[in-house]
Amino acid sequence: MITTDSGERVEAVAPVVISASRATDIPAFYAEWFFRRLERGYCVWVNPFSKRKVYVSFLRCKVIVFWTKNPAPIMPYLHILDRKRIHYYFQFTINDYEQEGLEPRVPSLGCRVDTARRLAAMIGAGRVVWRFDPMLLTPSLTPHDLLARVWRLGNMMRGCTEKLVFSFVDVGAYRRVASNLRASCSLFAQAGVTSAEPSAGQRLELAVGLARMCDRWASDGWKIDLATCAEEDDLGAYGISHNCCIDGTLIERLFGNDPELVYYLHSGKLPLPDAGGHMSVMPLARRSLKDRGQRKACGCMVSKDIGMYSTCGHLCAYCYANGSRMTVERNMAAHNPGGESLCG
Template sequence: MPAEKVEILTDNGTTVKAIAPVIISASRSTDIPAYFPKWFATRFNGGRGYVKWFNPFNQKPVFVSFEKTKVIVFWTKNPKPLIPYLPQLDAAGVHYYFHFTLNDYQQENLEPNVPSLESRIQTFKELASLLGPERIVWRFDPVLFTKTLTPRELATRIFKISKKLKGCTNRLVFSFIDIKVYKKVQRNLLKYSEHFASQYDSTSICEAEPSAEQIEEFAGYLSKIRAYWKERGWNLEICACAEKFDLSHHGILPSKCIDAELMLKVFGENPELTDYLTKAPARTPFELDHLDLFNANRVEMKKIVTIKKDPGQREECGCVKSKDIGMYNTCLHGCVYCYANTSPESTLKNFERRKNHPLAESIFIPDFPEA
C-alpha cells in the first residue's frame, strides 16, 4: 500500500504534496539519534512536522509528512544524544523502538568514532531502564571474519557483552558483511588494510565474507550462548538479518527489523496501528468487557499481520514497508565497513555544509540544483 499523500506548508511558505507514511525508519542510511537528535525532534513535533528526503540515485526531493506516523524505528550506535528528546515523542503519542548496534571492534579500530564499549553498554542499560527490553533490539552487525577475528573470537566477544546486557533486551540480531555488493565497502576496507598492514593484507580484509564452514561454526557458538542464558532465565532470541542461508537447525530465525509482529505485541493497544498492520479493526473496549460478563472465558482476538513486506528491500529482508528519512554520506562514526558513506572526506564535507542550517528540512544540504 503506497503511503497516503497530504498537503503541507513548507518552511518557506509553499504548499506542496507530501507522502505521509505510518512507519518511519530513522535510519538505515545514517545515525540520526547520535548526530541529528535535535534536528529530528524539531522537525517531528517542533512546529515543522515534515522533512525533505533526496533520492540518492536521481537527487529528486521527496517531502515526508509525520501527520500519519504511528511508529518510528530508530537505528543507532549511540542513542544517548536522543534520550533527552524522547519525552517529546511520548507526549506526541507516537510509538518507537530501537535497533542498537553494539559491536566490539575496539581492538581493530573498525568503528573509530563510536564511544567506548563500556560507555555504549551503559547507555544500553539506561535506555532499557526507560523503555523496557522489548523496545530495544541488540544488533551485532556486521559480523566480519579475518585471520584474527575468528568465529570463536567474535562469539566470545558477544558472550562477554551479553553478560552485561542480561535482561536488557529480548533479541540479538546479526548479519554478515556483504563486501561484493558494495564497491565503496571494498574501497574503504582496502584503505583500512593499508593502515593496518601488519594485521591485515588487502586480500584477507577484502575477502572477509564468511565461508559456509565459518557460518556454521559461528551459528553453533551463538546457539550455545542462547542455551546458556535460557538455563539462567533469560530467553534471548537470536536472529539473522537478510541472509540467504537457513540456520533454523541452530534455533536462529530470520530477522524482521521493521517488525509488524513486534509492533502489534508492544503497541497493539493503538487501534489505528492495528488496523493498518492487520487490515482488520481491533476489538473495541466494549467487546472486550462483554467477554468478561458472568465470568465467561476471556478470548483475545488473534491479530494476524497482513501488511506486505517492503518491496524496496532485498528478497531476504522480512521488513514491512516504511519510509527511511536518512541520507548517505552524513554519519561521522567512520566505520570502515560502512556501505552508506563513500569516504570520510565526503561525510565531513556534508557535515560542514549543514552547520549553517542545523534545522533545515533535510539532513543533507545538496550542492546541486534541485529538480
C-alpha cells in the same frame, strides 16, 4: 499537501512507519534536527540516485524505528514522542571491534553498554533490539575469538534486550564496503578485503555458537531470541529465525493497545470513522506489508526512511552507507539543524 518553511504548498508522502535510519545514525548525530522537523510536521528526503526531493509528512506517523550505535544524544528528547503518542523502538548496534579499530568514532564499549542499560530502564528491554552487525573476520580474529567477544558482551548486556540480531559482512554486495575497508583498515592490506567474509563453514560455526550462547543464557533466566538480518542461510534448525527489523509482529506486541495502529498492521491503511463516529471493523487476517523496495532476504514491513548516505560520523570501516571520509565530513559540515533535510 503541506506548507513548507518557505510558504510553498507541496505534495507529501505521509507514512505510518518511519525508519530513522538505515542510511545514517540520526540518534547519534542528528537528534536536534529530527525533533525540530517533527515539531515542524515534515522533513525532506533526497533520493540518492535521482536527487529528487521527497517531502515526508509526520501527520500520520504512528511508529518510528531508530537505528543507532549511540542513542545517548536522542534519549533526552524521547518524552516528546511519548507526549505525541508516537511509538518507537531501537535497533541498537553494539559490536566489539575495539582492538581492530574498525569503528573509530563510536563510544567505548563500556559506555555503549551503560547506554543500553539506561535506555532499557527508560523504555523497556523489549524495545531495545541488540545487533551484532556485521560479523566479520580479520587475519587475527577467528570465529572462536569473535564468539568469545559476543559471549563477554552478552553477559554485560543481560536484561537490556530480548533479541540479538546478527548478519555477516558481504564485501561483494556493496562496492563501498570494499573501498572503505581498504582505506580504513591496514589489517586487510595483505590478506585482501574478501578475507573479512566468513566462509560457509565459518558462518555455520558462528551461528551454532550464538545459538548455544542463547540457550545458556536462557537456562540462567535470560530469554533472548536470535535472528539473522537479510541472510539467505536457513538456520531454523538451530532456533535462529529470519529477522524483520521493521517488524509488524513486534510492533503489534509492543504497542497493541493502539487500535488504529493495529488496524493498520492488519489492513495496510489507517481506519476512518463512519458517519456515526464508529471505527472500521478489524480485518480478521493480517495483510502482508513487506517492503518490496528492500532486498529479497529482507523481511521488513513497509516504511519510509528519512536518512541520507555519507552522513554518518562513526566512519566504520565496513560501512555500506558512507562514501569517502572526505565526502562524509563535507556533508556533516553542511548540516543545518534547522534545515528541511539532513544536508542543505
